Amino acid sequence: MDQEKLKSAIEQGLVQWQKHALERMLMRNISRELVKQIILSGEVIKDYIDDKPFPSALILGWKGNRPIHVVIALDETMLTLFVITVYEPDLEHFESDYKTRRKL
Secondary structure, eight states, rough: OOHHHHHHHHHOOOEEEEEEHHHHHHHHHHHHHHHHHEEEESEEEEEEOSOOOEEEEEEEEEETTTTEEEEEETTTTTTTEEEEEEEOOOOBBTTTTTSSBBBO
16 A cells, blocks of 8 residues: 555545444544544555455554554545544454454
8 A cells, every 4th residue: 555645645635434434433432533643654464455446455553552453445546545444453353463363
């Protein structure tokens, strides 16, 4: 994921918030500003370059001690960022680094 394009999309307000993401954010008390901050400064832990219709990525960020995962997609042609979902990873599905999926 091209960090400069992500930054540009956010600065220009070219962010599409999917209904699913907004519902999850509301349930988990996660603000749009926090999600944008995580996108800009978090760590891409998985790239899904073959996703359709646009490449996507899983980003890990933090709110204090609380890990937050943000799934995004980027339309590089229209320079539009899509926030797909936002959630707090748990130790049932991830190792303690919150980056590595557990083998289930």
